[in-house]
Amino acid sequence: MTQKTKHLLLKTLLIGLLIQTGFSSVSLGQSKEEKIDQVVSLYADYGKFNGSILVSENGKVIYKKGFGKANMEWNIPNQPNTKHRIGSITKQFTAMLVLQQVQQGNLSLDDVITDHLSNYPKATGDKITLHHLLTHTSGIPNYTAYADFFKNETRNPYQPEEFIKLFSDSTLHFTPGKKFEYSNSGYLLLGAILEKVTGRPYELVLQENILTPLGMTNTGFDHYATILKNRAAGYEKEGSGYKNADYIDMSIPYAAGSMYSTVEDLYLWDQALYTEQLLSSKYKELLFTPFIPAWSSSYGYGWFIMQLPIGGGNDPLLIHQHDGGVNGFHTVISRIPSEKHMIVMLNNTGHAALNDINLAINAILHDLPYQLPKRSFAKTLWEVVSTKGFEAGLQWFNENRNSTEYELNEYEINVMGYQLLNMQKTKEAIIVFQLNVDAFPESWNTYDSLAEAYIQDENEEMAVLYYKKSLKLNSKNTNAKKYIKAHKS
Template sequence: MNRLQIFILVFICLPGFPTRSIAQIQKERTDLIDRYLSVQQQLIGFNGTVMIAGNDSVIYRRSVGKASFELDVNFSADPVFRIASITKQFTAMLVVLAAEENKLALGDQLNKYYPQLGQSDWSNITIRQLLTHTSGLPHNEGIANYWQEVSFLPLSDRQATDEIFKLKLLSVPGTKTQYSSPGYFILASILEIIYHKSYGAILREKITHPLRMDHTGVSNAADVISGMVSPYHQLADRLIATPHRDYALMKGSGNLYSTVSDLLKWNNAINGGHFNKMVTDQLFAIQNSQPVNGRSESYGYGWFLRRTSNRERDFNFTGGGTFGCSAISGYYRNAKISVVILSNVSTLPVGEMQSNIESIVFGDRFDMPVLRTSIIMEESQLDKFQGTYTADNGHQLAIFLKGAQLYAKMGQNPFFELYPSDSSVFFGKKVSVQIEFEKDSDDTIKGFKANLKGQSIHFVKNK
């Protein structure tokens, strides 16, 4: 299939433009993506690589920003990034492959591999429940002193396992959904038990070597990896050196690195017949229809699955984020299009970027994000906006002040900065929201109206 044929698949000619050539539409849409990434570089500090491909033909690829700001080094042709929770795609595949080889069964309980669990609440957790985040295990924050202490420590594998087994289950296994990276650590450890090899060796044997994914592998905080970009964290409007986080507790859940090229090979292999169809059908079947990690999509094994009435938009994907990494990789299974976004800056809204890029690729109406200018307000002026606000649907938004910067946080989502455009109107950069505060006659704040993605939501300040 030549590039023009691929392009016809990817950039579909719109009915409203019957007289325009495919090449014209291609250029308009690639130019629009170029403009969009330039705006996002200025607006949210996007720094990384974006790739769009039809089958194995790359249609669009661009790196924005720097691989190293300290050394003023641009990105290489195929930079290496940490991919955080995209790791779960690979762990899930390895587990299902092991089941196909009769090395394990998805219904196996943990006490088969960890007899020391005895008859504890943990003992009857199944492999399937770990895969679908229904084991009752909490996320990393369930580990005592995780962010203050444990996440920094270069724990041995035994020590990391012991830390996880100290966790208190949040629910009876199989009854509720709770996103849990420790669950995928356990899956990776079970793979090591049954194969008598390290997780990295199993990954190489089953996936990366056969697919020639030469720039994908397991890392730890001490490794020097050829081609790896420098990691950064965005704090308000400036970049800082990435806070330290050891990878000991991230085995199987967030400890891989890769490139956009390797992830394209992976997307094509997993969707193109390289693996047994019985295996891939399990990965992409809806295994959990409940919200996972706050998302509305269903969940397979290691993948989020978006299913809509428009089959062209069916999208299988996983996002990832950790210090020095914001990433998303997915595949439109019917349109046969891959989209990969990898960044070496943490807490960027790459999910929203993917949604915007999708609109451009498929020819939807698209409104370019607006670069807005903020005004300076003193800490004493910002203090009155602090508080907890409740919407009609029961959702709560906390607004708080640190120094002279106002922040907002909803539920378990990451907090984000709010910037004033006048004395009572604020906007977000990482989250495309405008908040207009309402005042009583005595100038006290009583609530606000939030405009987000074309929707207006009213919040009332809690007493």
Template sequence: MLNESSSQPTAVDSLKKKAVRINALMSDYHALRELNGSVLVAKNGKIIFEKGFGKANFEWGIKNDPNTKFRIGSLTKQFTATLIMQLVEKGSVDLHAPISQYLTYYRKDIADKVTIHQLLNHTSGIPSYTSKENFRNKVSRNPYQVESFIQQHCSDDLAFEPGSKFQYSNSGYFILGAIIEAVTGETFAESLDKHILLPLKMHDTGYDNGQEILTNKAQGYEKLLEGYQHADYLDMSIPYAAGSMYSTTRDLLKWDNALNEGTVVSTPIQKKMYEDTSDRNYGYGWMIEHLPAEKFGKAKSIVKHGGGINGFNAFITRVIEDKYLVIILNNAGGAPMTAMTEGILNILYDKPVAPAQQHPMYALFQQYKKGGIKALEQQQELRKQQGESISERHLNSLGYLLISSKRLGDAINIFTFNTRIHPTSANAYDSLAEAYYLNEQHDKAIEFYQTSLSFDASNDNAKQMIEKISVL
């Protein structure tokens, strides 16, 4: 831990050494293709470390840097929650009032039961539209007006009694955006600009409508086994107040400074936002973590949040008492944000740091690429000696990445190996059957769909596929 009583040169030197270590750790993650983005670390509003890694645009070879704009996904929720709390502070919104007090068009049986407080901390019971079947294929590409989307996709029956449990819901924050519009008479984007971004001079942050040309904006990619591809298209009316913003690491530093200074909402209101629920450490737009005094010298509170949206993921972490800030923005999908953030915090607090690691799925692919199934068999033998096994999920994911890379023979090899080491897994056999079906080996496909059903008679996909193949 930094010694606050040490002389200024010593403290500065200590931070410089930590910046060198942070750079080495992030560079290791980048070398393993686990980071392609921008990182910023600060203390008391002053930058300790900032750097871009990899490319903002692979086609043109444009590098990421501290001014690169990234979509930030669910980091949007802390801004939405702040807009609501500004309205609470003005007396325009009551946290304990029902939805029906602000939205007249929302289905009344739910609108009369669910409160603003429950929308903010994900205890409303309203199912998340992103969890709906076929959301990605049938909904995510289409533009919607706010009211129309709420009525079609945020109005399902409650999953549980409001306030009785926690369930993360993008629908809840979509509805909060509509409430902001109803109360202010402004669009969500206008409220965001007027009440947060312009006052804080966050000129590189905004609501991404997908149409405006944004300078220095990163392209979103998905990582393949070798190389990258463009992320799937997403109409930006869909994430809305739950996830449609973009920003830079430097602008998010301005945001952190404003929160520390209490210039966005008052300190009592901000403390209210950091009160977690009994079921989950979640406040209003922030996840809350309490660090033990025995490990860190004194009790500390971390507020943080992640964001994931097609081709991008983001993470912001703030240590309230020590005013540390860690921001990681990534434009190649699926970076290990938690592990990287923990590594940086451990460096800052002089704790042991785990080395950068490649995602197990990609490590398995490298082994397979070098030595085929035999290499994986050897790995499995080593795992067995330790009482472990290669993860069924990682092998399954690897198989599907091979399918997406049009390497069906390799996918069949991986899925077959998965059934050998997880011989009672219905899902492993289902995946193998699918690979055979795609490879037009229909007899094999039926054989393994039937095997899957022998372990899980409720596998409707297997039943439907057997029927489909039988008439070919």
């Protein structure tokens, strides 16, 4: 998942809980479980959730259910015991493993990379500590943000130290410790360091130190070749339907995002965090210490920490949360430790409305008003285009863009544009991307996508123009920088 997407998810949750009075409520006679079921069922009906969900209140499970299909080819439904790839939720497990080694005296949070990885460049490795890696304050570029990374590298299996060479010589984005910048690279390094200090593969360290003690029998390191019972397939939206997600070798996300789990097993994980079974309170507190401002929240070790007001004169709630994204999967775990509430959602159709669902369920748990979902604007638009043609679709867009019945989603419109590009309908794609720019003028990604469409249209002047607009909003857009540099007049 991109930094921009994570920022939007967190920002939306913050804003949403600040404007509760604008939310609509459903029948006052419904129980919390019934309200949750109605909300999630509507999201599923509108194509905005396809996966498994579990909600606990005061430490007790009050709702768990599967929606949609774990495997669309065989029409196999999602269930609470369906195994999903959890993406960056893996990071909190890696952070726990590191602190376990610190507690045992095998590591120190002040250790630098080169204390354990002797082949790492000393110029940077001598000054980046484990604390920097855990808090995304190392300055090491995020390898998944490299231009063409997903196109060129993700199908190839790597050993950790071999993969580290892809980014170890990179110039740091900033002095370590000075700021937050989300980086999968840091957690990949932590996995390699764990292997060095224990003399064991990461997945065995994970199994022996967390999964087996907690009885998490449906959780592990995901290997493509393994025959894994109840494993969900990953999909991505395409038009009004879905396609199989692109293959990724799980040695790529590794200690930053390689795990699979179930909502039921993640409930066991949540409950263990209230105990000292895995780690003493002294070190466990470090997981949830807000060390560094991170977008609209703070970051501890493998967790975002947010102070969220819930209205009614109550004190702000402390929420521990992290989402994950890996090809075809989108996940979130959200905890309110003071109340022992927990929401976990594992979705196997890529980008989903998990933040909106999370927001509504949190409101239900606190007897506050909440909002029911709206139909997908992009999905309906594509259905019109597919059945009546592009011109009819444009007419429908203009007639309904301000309708309160639909939700206009930047990502979904963007996906539609790229689908048109892949169909070689370049002119139509440019129109769709321009519509997205008009609807979301503060998003650097809308301009970036429009620039790519103009490249396919062989219109260098317009591509440069929109790449420059994108750069004004995101100075780290490397694709834009490279294209502009290569096409200076």
